[in-house]
Amino acid sequence: MTQRAMTSALSLANRAALGIFGVMFCIYLLGPILAFIPMSFNDVALLHYPIERFSLRWYSNLVASSEWRLALLNSVVVATSATVLATILGVCAAFGLWRGRFRGHSIIMVVIMTPMIVPSVIGAISMYFSFAEIGMDYTYSALILAHTAMAAPIVVVTVSAVLARFDGNLLRAAASLGADPLLAFRKVTLPLIMPGVVSGAVFAFAISLDDVVVALFLAGPDQRTLPVQMYMRSTDLFDLATAAAAAMMFIVAVAMMIFLELLRRRDRLAPVAKAADSRR
Amino acid sequence: MKPSVEFRNISKSYDNQTLVIRDLNLSIERGEFLTLLGPSGSGKTTALMMLAGFEMPTTGEIFVEGQPYSALPAHKRDIGVVFQNYALFPHMSVAENIAFPLQVRGHGPKDLDRRVKAALDMVRLPEISARKPAQLSGGQQQRVALARALVYEPKIVLMDEPLGALDRQLREEMQIEIKSIHARVGVTFVYVTHDQGEALTMSDRVAIFRKGVIEQIADPQTLYDRPCNAFVATFIGDSNLLRGTIVGRGGGQATVAMPGGGTLDARAGDNGAGKDAYVSVRPEKIDVSAGCIDRGVGNILAGTVDKTVFFGDHVKVSIRLEGGQLLAVKTGTTEPYKNGQTVTASWRAEDCVAFTAPPTRDTAVVETTVQV
Numbered sequence: 192m193t194q195r196a197m198t199s200a201l202s203l204a205n206r207a208a209l210g211i212f213g214v215m216f217c218i219y220l221l222g223p224i225l226a227f228i229p230m231s232f233n234d235v236a237l238l239h240y241p242i243e244r245f246s247l248r249w250y251s252n253l254v255a256s257s258e259w260r261l262a263l264l265n266s267v268v269v270a271t272s273a274t275v276l277a278t279i280l281g282v283c284a285a286f287g288l289w290r291g292r293f294r295g296h297s298i299i300m301v302v303i304m305t306p307m308i309v310p311s312v313i314g315a316i317s318m319y320f321s322f323a324e325i326g327m328d329y330t331y332s333a334l335i336l337a338h339t340a341m342a343a344p345i346v347v348v349t350v351s352a353v354l355a356r357f358d359g360n361l362l363r364a365a366a367s368l369g370a371d372p373l374l375a376f377r378k379v380t381l382p383l384i385m386p387g388v389v390s391g392a393v394f395a396f397a398i399s400l401d402d403v404v405v406a407l408f409l410a411g412p413d414q415r416t417l418p419v420q421m422y423m424r425s426t427d428l429f430d431l432a433t434a435a436a437a438a439m440m441f442i443v444a445v446a447m448m449i450f451l452e453l454l455r456r457r458d459r460l461a462p463v464a465k466a467a468d469s470r471r
Numbered sequence: 472m473k474p475s476v477e478f479r480n481i482s483k484s485y486d487n488q489t490l491v492i493r494d495l496n497l498s499i500e501r502g503e504f505l506t507l508l509g510p511s512g513s514g515k516t517t518a519l520m521m522l523a524g525f526e527m528p529t530t531g532e533i534f535v536e537g538q539p540y541s542a543l544p545a546h547k548r549d550i551g552v553v554f555q556n557y558a559l560f561p562h563m564s565v566a567e568n569i570a571f572p573l574q575v576r577g578h579g580p581k582d583l584d585r586r587v588k589a590a591l592d593m594v595r596l597p598e599i600s601a602r603k604p605a606q607l608s609g610g611q612q613q614r615v616a617l618a619r620a621l622v623y624e625p626k627i628v629l630m631d632e633p634l635g636a637l638d639r640q641l642r643e644e645m646q647i648e649i650k651s652i653h654a655r656v657g658v659t660f661v662y663v664t665h666d667q668g669e670a671l672t673m674s675d676r677v678a679i680f681r682k683g684v685i686e687q688i689a690d691p692q693t694l695y696d697r698p699c700n701a702f703v704a705t706f707i708g709d710s711n712l713l714r715g716t717i718v719g720r721g722g723g724q725a726t727v728a729m730p731g732g733g734t735l736d737a738r739a740g741d742n743g744a745g746k747d748a749y750v751s752v753r754p755e756k757i758d759v760s761a762g763c764i765d766r767g768v769g770n771i772l773a774g775t776v777d778k779t780v781f782f783g784d785h786v787k788v789s790i791r792l793e794g795g796q797l798l799a800v801k802t803g804t805t806e807p808y809k810n811g812q813t814v815t816a817s818w819r820a821e822d823c824v825a826f827t828a829p830p831t832r833d834t835a836v837v838e839t840t841v842q843v
Contacts, residue, residue, distance in 0.1 A: 358556070358558065360556060360558040363523070363554070364552065364559075366545035366546045367548075367550060367551060368572035368619065368620075368623070369572050369576055369623070370546055375546075378560075
């Protein structure tokens with residue numbers, strides 16, 4: 192065997208090994224989810240394969256059940272409200288931190304990031320007692336406020352990232368042309384940082400939709416969100432409606448990921464923020 | 472008529488310790504093209520930023536057409552600014568960029584179109600209104616920025632090193648372009664640059680900044696011919712600066728003894744009483760001839776050729792004078808000089824100025840600013 196043939200055989204073996212490893216790692220990451228979700232199409236209320244008869248009965252059960260409908264509605268209302276609030280707060284905070292280089296700048300950044308770092312059960316328990324103290328436990332407001340606090344930091348992070356590429360001279364230019372600070376923000380800053388704002392909002396929505404721990408503490412039966420409902424159903428009288436709900440949430444999550452990726456590509460193809468500045 | 476702009480006793484400090492601008496007094500006439508020229512860190516850009524409203528003076532007051540302006544926010548000043556990096560809005564088309572100041576002022580769509588078109592015609596770019604800034608060349612972006620700063624007819628237009636990012640040929644084209652636009656619109660232009668060539672070509676007057684102070688403010692010809700001190704003499708254009716000792720004064724003239732023997736007659740550049748003299752003479756004012764010939768034209772110094780550099784339309788000869796100082800001469804002659812050859816340099820007394828203070832107060836005296 193020649194030297195070249197030996198190396199190529201070796202590299203073929205290497206590539207095959209890498210391929211096998213890659214596939215196994217993906218199975219490890221996604222296997223449980225991909226195994227669970229198809230069961231939602233099984234006609235029989237049993238968690239096993241093979242699927243005996245294909246059916247959508249668990250999906251129709253889901254839609255028919257007032258309990259599940261309420262949970263879905265709660266999730267949408269809470270996640271949407273928290274996303275809107277967290278995005279507004281996060282954009283304001285990121286812009287303020289970007290503009291002002293003041294004393295204690297980095298301390299404020301750490302404070303803002305705290306909700307992301309603190310274990311959620313600690314946050315949940317403290318919020319539960321705090322809201323109970325002022326009589327706000329088991330209310331939509333409490334749940335929305337809690338999710339807002341959990342989601343705002345990610346908006347600060349994504350918006351700060353785009354602001355780092357934003358040319359401050361553009362705001363000076365806008366001012367010299369007669370735009371007051373609010374108009375300059377609306378017409379110049381906001382359109383240019385929009386990719387960061389949108390991806391921050393998507394992450395904020397995902398954080399709210401993902402939360403079980405805080406909602407378990409803060410939500411009464413009327414505020415029960417979809418993940419909490421799924422958790423409850425899985426621990427008592429399990430039926431495959433949970434699998435159907437999981438399938439739907441999975442699709443939403445995948446859709447959000449695809450959306451973020453498209454957003455990222457668009458941003459990369461049109462490097463909007465500092466077109467002129469690259470020439471400096 | 473009130474001046475367009477007046478800086479009155481303006482000082483500026485960013486850290487409450489060092490002053491970037493020291494007690495600046497400056498009056499700019501309506502329709503004037505004034506250039507603020509100086510090395511980096513001299514305070515010229517800070518002065519411009521205070522006029523634009525991006526920085527507040529620490530003390531003093533800025534008047535625009537007689538009105539105090541220091542406390543007025545930038546967006547209420549009606550002063551156009553052209554930035555070094557152009558600062559075009561990247562998400563808007565060229566037309567939208569130019570329309571921006573008009574929209575802010577509530578102009579109707581018809582008026583808007585007409586003015587945007589006129590502005591693009593003015594900067595000779597009628598075809599590109601739909602493009603985004605990233606699709607334009609540097610020179611085109613510069614023109615669009617200029618159109619945007621002029622379209623709403625501001626009282627004053629400020630330009631902060633607007634040609635700094637362009638290559639040399641384009642820069643020279645844009646200098647002529649900007650100058651001709653200034654002549655057409657008749658608006659007050661305040662222009663910041665560190666390029667003295669640019670300042671001399673374009674300006675009605677040039678203010679030379681150094682360390683937060685204006686050293687001299689005058690028209691380009693006066694600055695070149697009658698610098699008020701050794702710093703201005705060496706900063707504007709090329710200039711030799713010869714060290715000597717003052718041995719006689721009177722009638723606006725000074726007689727300077729050279730360390731290698733011989734004396735120079737010069738105009739007295741300042742009223743200093745010191746003995747040290749720094750004689751400034753432009754390389755192109757000096758005649759050079761082979762041998763030791765006394766032509767009787769005024770100042771004559773002998774030396775040997777140190778080196779010659781050929782530039783095509785002229786030759787630069789560096790002469791080592793008796794006493795060791797180097798003298799740069801710019802001559803049109805094609806006569807070849809050999810290194811070490813004995814030559815005579817001569818120039819008229821009115822073509823040189825004697826100063827008593829060195830060009831820089833805190834560094835070693837620069838013998839000559841001409842690099843041969």
